[in-house]
Amino acid sequence: MGFHCETNIDECMSGPCLHGRCIDGVDVYHCQCEWGWTGARCETNTDECSSSPCLNGGSCVDLVDKYACFCLDGYSGKNCDIDIDVCLETPTNVSLCLNGGTCLDGEGSNFTCRSVNLFIL
Ligand SMILES: [Ca+2]
Ligand SMILES: [Ca+2]
Known part of the structure; x- marks a missing residue:
């Protein structure tokens, strides 16, 4: 001009x-x-979710210059990369396993109960 x-x-x-x-x-x-x-x-x-940062089936929500993961039950951490030990997470007054069985943590929120073997000496 x-x-x-x-x-x-x-x-x-x-x-x-x-x-x-x-x-x-x-x-x-x-x-x-x-x-x-x-x-x-x-x-x-x-799209910060394009690299699929949320692991173990967690869903990703794109934000500005960051993302958030919503984890499936049994997982935690920023990227759902932590497999929660549900046996330890459960309040001590509640036992996941009946009859004194031992709780073994599995993948995610899964767990198995191992029955106590009684040995009579
Ligand atoms: Ca974004
Ligand atoms: Ca677990």
Whole structure:
């Protein structure tokens, strides 16, 4: 613009970068996106779930620059990578196994009971 084209139009005036900082250039602009955003205008929420970070059947919810895992029963941890020992988790006044059986933790919320062998000496 300007008689001698001496005026650099501020392409950032219209605020084209939705989630980022606009850098004005000559007849062009660039967007420097905030963490978690991508695209020419920083309009796209990066999918942090694309790498399937939630293990053991946990479901992933994409957030801005992070994700959250909702774990299936029996699993915990940020990525559902911790297999909970349900035998230990159970309150001490409740026994998963009847008749004094020994609880053995299994995958996820599974467990097995081993009956006590009585040896008479
Ligand atoms: Ca995201
Ligand atoms: Ca377990």
